[in-house]
Amino acid sequence: MDDAVAESAQALRLGVRWHHGFAELGPSFSTELAPTPLAGPHLVSLNVPLARELGLDPALLASPPGVAAWTGNLPLEGSRPLASVYSGHQFGVWAGQLGDGRAILLGGIATPAGVQELQLKGAGRTPYSRMGDGRAVLRSSIREYLCSEAMQGLGIPTTRALVVTGSPQPVRREEVETAAVVTRVAPSFVRFGHFEHFAARGQEEPLRQLADYVIDTFYPECRAGARLAGNPYAALLEQVSERTAALVAQWQAAGFCHGVMNTDNMSILGLTIDYGPFQFLDAFVPDHICNHSDDTGRYAYNRQPNVAYWNLFCLGQALLPLIADQELALAALESYKTVFPRELEMRMRAKLGLGEEQPGDRELVEGILKLLAADRVDYPVFWRRLSRFVAGDGLDPVRDLFLDREGFDGWRLHYEARLPHDRQAASQGMLRTNPNYVLRNHLCELAIRQAKLGDFSEVEALLRLVQSPFEDHPGDDDKAGFPPDWAAHIEISCSS
Structure with missing residues (x-):
C-alpha cells in the first residue's frame, strides 16, 4: 500500500x-x-x-x-x-x-x-x-x-x-x-458444499444451525406448515431445487456453459457462482466442453441439466438427517423434473417470439435446435437475425446461416404459420430476449491482452456492452458478429 x-x-x-x-x-x-x-x-x-x-x-x-x-x-x-x-x-x-x-x-x-x-x-x-x-x-x-x-x-x-x-x-x-x-x-x-461438510462428518447440530440460518434469512416461507408436510428442511430442498431448475433452464436457453459444476460451486440461492472455465456457445454444439480440464466431458453443455439434478441429490443426502424421511426428500427433489422442462420450454418459446403454449411448439423448438446442431450454426447470431427477420428484415441473413437450406425452409413454413398475428410485437419481445452482445471468449481474450499491457479501456468497453446486451451500440457492431477463426483455439481450464 x-x-x-x-x-x-x-x-x-x-x-x-x-x-x-x-x-x-x-x-x-x-x-x-x-x-x-x-x-x-x-x-x-x-x-x-x-x-x-x-x-x-x-x-x-x-x-x-x-x-x-x-x-x-x-x-x-x-x-x-x-x-x-x-x-x-x-x-x-x-x-x-x-x-x-x-x-x-x-x-x-x-x-x-x-x-x-x-x-x-x-x-x-x-x-x-x-x-x-x-x-x-x-x-x-x-x-x-x-x-x-x-x-x-x-x-x-x-x-x-x-x-x-x-x-x-x-x-x-x-x-x-x-x-x-x-x-x-x-x-x-453459501453453497451446497457447506451442508455436505457437516453431513459428511455426522455433525447434525451445525448442519441444523446452518439450515435454520438459511431458511430464516432467505427462505422464511419454508416455515409455513402447508409445505411438504410442514417439514421446513424438505421445503428448503424443494425451494432450492426449483430455483436451480429455473437457473439451469436460463443457462441452456442462453447457450451458457458453466464448465465446473462441482457441488461446492452451486449456490444455495440458485445463483450462478464461481466463474472459471465458462463459455457462451459460438457454434451450437450440444456436447461442447468448454473446460479444457474436463477430460470426460462431465460438464458438457448438454449435460448441465442432469448434473444440476445430481448435485441436488447430493444436497438432499446432506439434508436427510434433518428431513428424517427419505420419501419426503425424494418428493422435494421431484420438483426439479417439473420446473426445469417447463422453464426451458417457456424461455425457448420467448426466443421464438411465441406467446402462450400451443400444440406443436415443442416440435418447433426441437426442430430448430436439430438444424442448428447439424450445421453448427452460430447460436447468438442466429437468434438475433431471426428476431430481425420477424421484425421485417430480409430472410436471407437467417437462411444463409444453414447449409441445409431446404431443411430450414421446411421449418420456417411451420414457424411462420405459428407466429402471432402481431409480428411487430413478437419481434420486439424477441429483441429483448435474444441479445445483440454476448460475452464470447475472444472478446474476453482481447480485453485481457490489453489489460496485461496496462490498458483497461477494453474492459470498460465490454462492461458497458454486456450491461445492456439487447441494445444496439453504434460503433461496436464488430463485437456482435461472428468470432474470428482463432477463437476456436482458445483453451480455458480450471485456472481460468
Missing part, C-alpha cells in the same frame, strides 16, 4: 450498516482472518452502476484508500473478514474438506436492495487453501468481473462484481502472471 495512504487512514469507512449473520454462526463454520496485502495495488475497473445500486460512493471506492481496501491492504471499518469451510464433490468424486481457499468474506452491508455480502476473491491464503497460494490472476479476475455482469445484463441470477484491482506481484499458474482481486457481491455465498 502507498505510504501516503497508510498514514492517512487506518481503515476505510463506507458509511454503511454492517451485518454479520454468517460470522455469528460461530467458529465451526469459518475462520476469522485478515486479507494478505498485495504490493502496488491499482484500479482495473469499478462497476459504477452497481456501486450506486448498493448506495456506495463511486469516488470513494476508486480513491487510493478505496483501491487499497478492495485489494485487502486496508481494513474496511465495521467488516469482519473470514474464510468459510465447506466440502464437496468435484467432477463427481467426493473431495472432502475444501473451503474458501482464496476468498475472504468481509460481511454484509445494508443496501436499498437488502443486505448484500462483500467478498474479496484473491485476497491471500486461508486455512482452506490446501496447496494453493490464495491468489487470483488478472486474467481470471477480468473474466469473472465481466461475466457476472453479463449474466446480470441477461437477467440470469448471479453473483455480481463490484471492483477489480491489480498488482504487479507475480503469481504462477501455467505461466507467471500478475495478481488481482475481484470484489464479489451476493446476498449469500
Whole structure:
C-alpha cells in the first residue's frame, strides 16, 4: 500500500450498516482472518452502476484508500473478514474438506436492495487453501468481473462484481502472471458444499444451525406448515431445487456453459457462482466442453441439466438427517423434473417470439435446435437475425446461416404459420430476449491482452456492452458478429 495512504487512514469507512449473520454462526463454520496485502495495488475497473445500486460512493471506492481496501491492504471499518469451510464433490468424486481457499468474506452491508455480502476473491491464503497460494490472476479476475455482469445484463441470477484491482506481484499458474482481486457481491455465498461438510462428518447440530440460518434469512416461507408436510428442511430442498431448475433452464436457453459444476460451486440461492472455465456457445454444439480440464466431458453443455439434478441429490443426502424421511426428500427433489422442462420450454418459446403454449411448439423448438446442431450454426447470431427477420428484415441473413437450406425452409413454413398475428410485437419481445452482445471468449481474450499491457479501456468497453446486451451500440457492431477463426483455439481450464 502507498505510504501516503497508510498514514492517512487506518481503515476505510463506507458509511454503511454492517451485518454479520454468517460470522455469528460461530467458529465451526469459518475462520476469522485478515486479507494478505498485495504490493502496488491499482484500479482495473469499478462497476459504477452497481456501486450506486448498493448506495456506495463511486469516488470513494476508486480513491487510493478505496483501491487499497478492495485489494485487502486496508481494513474496511465495521467488516469482519473470514474464510468459510465447506466440502464437496468435484467432477463427481467426493473431495472432502475444501473451503474458501482464496476468498475472504468481509460481511454484509445494508443496501436499498437488502443486505448484500462483500467478498474479496484473491485476497491471500486461508486455512482452506490446501496447496494453493490464495491468489487470483488478472486474467481470471477480468473474466469473472465481466461475466457476472453479463449474466446480470441477461437477467440470469448471479453473483455480481463490484471492483477489480491489480498488482504487479507475480503469481504462477501455467505461466507467471500478475495478481488481482475481484470484489464479489451476493446476498449469500453459501453453497451446497457447506451442508455436505457437516453431513459428511455426522455433525447434525451445525448442519441444523446452518439450515435454520438459511431458511430464516432467505427462505422464511419454508416455515409455513402447508409445505411438504410442514417439514421446513424438505421445503428448503424443494425451494432450492426449483430455483436451480429455473437457473439451469436460463443457462441452456442462453447457450451458457458453466464448465465446473462441482457441488461446492452451486449456490444455495440458485445463483450462478464461481466463474472459471465458462463459455457462451459460438457454434451450437450440444456436447461442447468448454473446460479444457474436463477430460470426460462431465460438464458438457448438454449435460448441465442432469448434473444440476445430481448435485441436488447430493444436497438432499446432506439434508436427510434433518428431513428424517427419505420419501419426503425424494418428493422435494421431484420438483426439479417439473420446473426445469417447463422453464426451458417457456424461455425457448420467448426466443421464438411465441406467446402462450400451443400444440406443436415443442416440435418447433426441437426442430430448430436439430438444424442448428447439424450445421453448427452460430447460436447468438442466429437468434438475433431471426428476431430481425420477424421484425421485417430480409430472410436471407437467417437462411444463409444453414447449409441445409431446404431443411430450414421446411421449418420456417411451420414457424411462420405459428407466429402471432402481431409480428411487430413478437419481434420486439424477441429483441429483448435474444441479445445483440454476448460475452464470447475472444472478446474476453482481447480485453485481457490489453489489460496485461496496462490498458483497461477494453474492459470498460465490454462492461458497458454486456450491461445492456439487447441494445444496439453504434460503433461496436464488430463485437456482435461472428468470432474470428482463432477463437476456436482458445483453451480455458480450471485456472481460468
